[in-house]
Amino acid sequence: MEMKYMAWKVRKIVSYLAIGTMLLAALFAMVGNVRADTEPNDSFAQAEQLTLSGGTVTVTGTLETNNDDYYKFSANAGEYITVTLSFNAANDFDLSLYDPSQSEIDYAWTSGVPEVCEAEAETTGTYYVGVFQWSGSGSYTLTVTLGAPPAGDGNNDFANATEITATAGGPIISQVHNLSSSDEVDYFKVKLNAGYGPGGVRADKLHVVVNTSQSVTLVGTIYDPFEYDVYFNYTQSASVSIQMHTVAYYTDYYYIELWNYYGSSFFEYTIKVWIETYQPWTNDSNNAPIHAANLNFVNNVATVSQTIDNETDPHDFFNLPLTVNPGAGTIDAVDINVVPPTGCDLYVAIYNDTDVLLDYNHAVGPLPVTLHFAATENLTYKLRLLASNGGSLVNPYTMTVTKQLEINDNDFENATLVTEGTYTENVNADGDTTDFYKVNLNPGEGVYARVTHNVPTGDLDLYGFNSTEYCVDFSWYNDQPEMTGNTVQQEFITIAANVSGFYYIVVDAYEGDIDYTLTITKFTWTNDNNNEFATAVSVSNN
Incomplete structure (x- = not known):
């Protein structure tokens, strides 16, 4: 018996219920290709070979305390495998089905009778069945059938x-x-x-x-x-x-x-x-996307106070028009802060005009839910509040939406052009997560990029990309004092140019709201022209 005997026991999630009903194994011996098992067959290596006749085979066996039985059979790709295990309901036996790599692809570890495993064979090869004793002992009947996949009921969307x-x-x-x-x-x-x-x-x-x-x-x-x-x-x-x-x-x-x-x-x-x-029933009218309410911004701030309740008023929708201005290099962004009623599990989510979820966050009141979102296109987005649990028709939530302009430096196309020097910016893991910079380099030139910050709980990552936007260097753990023991939170990378063009430096917030300083230092280097496969230098052992 294999050591993993106890492992599959732990995975069983329900206790067995003895219902005192006897299933007659002899009924299964009346049809098909029936045979008795051959011991020892207590492991994959000892698995007993089953030969199917007419697409089916039935074998009878016995399980005692701490005893497993393994079987193997051949199946072609596309065949549908059905394995049925029947036994005395006073016992509790379990069943697993494995692919040719002996990885489990289905299991039946319930307290019921029969246990059934099903799967479609993805590859042609030898498949395995394991029969396990959870409680009791005695005989069982195992039937393996190969056939066409069963037709679905058609209500799958x-x-x-x-x-x-x-x-x-x-x-x-x-x-x-x-x-x-x-x-x-x-x-x-x-x-x-x-x-x-x-x-x-x-x-x-x-x-x-x-x-x-x-x-x-x-x-x-x-x-x-x-x-x-x-x-x-x-x-x-x-x-x-x-x-x-x-x-x-x-x-x-x-x-x-x-x-x-x-x-x-x-x-x-x-x-x-x-x-x-x-009854009674209340409706604040903005409970559907087509009935979304408009936000009234005064000095770029909109404040809303409404009730929400999982029972009668589960969600509120608001229109959120945002713009992207490529000419000015700016985008609209919003900071959303919602204080829900005590005990209300509230979600805040942003959708585009085709109802695709773009971002979300949630909290349980009275803790506030915060979300930062930046526009990716000129669009009226949908802002949705969902009370997934709790809520109140008496105590309202309070939502504040603050709109501001951000520099559109969140991708290669909108990277900020920089030269040698020092730059101070901010990134936030829950908002404006990434800043892109680009520097113009010629062959034989390069830059050292170093980013520092003074947020002990903050975690920044730093990446370098060549002119084809391929990552050539990265640094992502030096600013974590608990891992490195460093007192200065910093990351640093090196980029060397092989061809003329823009090379990119990317600062990414993994955790925290971080004001950082980026220092860029130029250097020169000698190009020995063997920096890629095409220009590799030929060597010999002579």
Whole structure:
């Protein structure tokens, strides 16, 4: 038996439940290619060869205390492997499937019967099966089948979501579906209604409960009609269900995503959906991107105070118009500071005009959420606040958005032209993270670049690039006193020119808000013309 016997035991995440039901192994011996195992087969090296007849083989074996059984079989690329382990339910046996490199590609370590592993063979070769004893002892039946991958159910994205028809105050709708390693996600949609008016007329509150008998990692998310997530939950245990809910703020379809996180083998789940009429209901009108509120900037500062609550008012949207001015070399940037109600888990996020998430941050109130964002194009961005948990319809949040101009030195194209000398600037790991500089060099010239700062907890990285924007030197740990013992926080690099052109120095903030000093010193060097493969000097051992 291999030493790793205990390792796989630790990974088991649910306790077993003896249900006293006997599965008759003899039923499996009535069909297919059936044989008994041959000992010893307690390791990969001793794995017993299985020969499939008609795409299947069944073998019977016995597990005692601290005993493993290994098998191997041949599979072609593209074949779908299904391994089923049946045994007396009073025992708890487990199953793993391995690829030709003996890396695990699926496992079934539950307390249920049977245990099933599935995977599509990525390469042609020898695949392995491990049968393990968690508790109890006795006989088992193992069946290996090769075939075509099972067809998916087709509801693998928003566009093809399966509709669940439910009505407010109506019965619970219960459906059974499945996921597998070849069908890892299911989408559903439910039509919800929201009334508008002072204080709200009514709103549908969607409830979702998902159960499975398998101990798999199943992730659930509810999305609004604009495909923004409004609720998230997950389970890793057969005894714990996923429970989610949201209140409609817009009349349209809301979506439910269920994701087989680890790509586990085939398992069934039950999804239950029902709708209740939620009253009273409030709506501050900016709960959708198309209803985003405009920010009122006075002297480049906009202040907002609104309520937000995960139950009835989960998120607020604001328009954030920002510009890039290539001629002036400047860009608009904003500093966002939001103080949420106590206990409110609040996210602040920036999206572009196609709803692509660009940046975000979050905190739990009353701690503030801060975010620095710089424009990359002329655009009206979307600023979103999401109460993922908690919130209050009585105590509002306070948001301050401060707009300023920044030097657009965040890439090679907009690098600041410098010469020999000293330059003082700022970078911030949570905002303007990077400064680009360029220096014009001829062959035989070079520069030493040294950056220093006096922020003990700050961490800067320094990079050098040649005229083709290829990194030729870097320094990224000398300014960490806890690692180096240095009292001066500094990084330094050397760049030598082989051809005429611009060479680049990049200062990057890894951690902290840092005022730094960059010192550039020129030098000359002799080019021996063997600095690349094409000009390598030929040598011999004569």
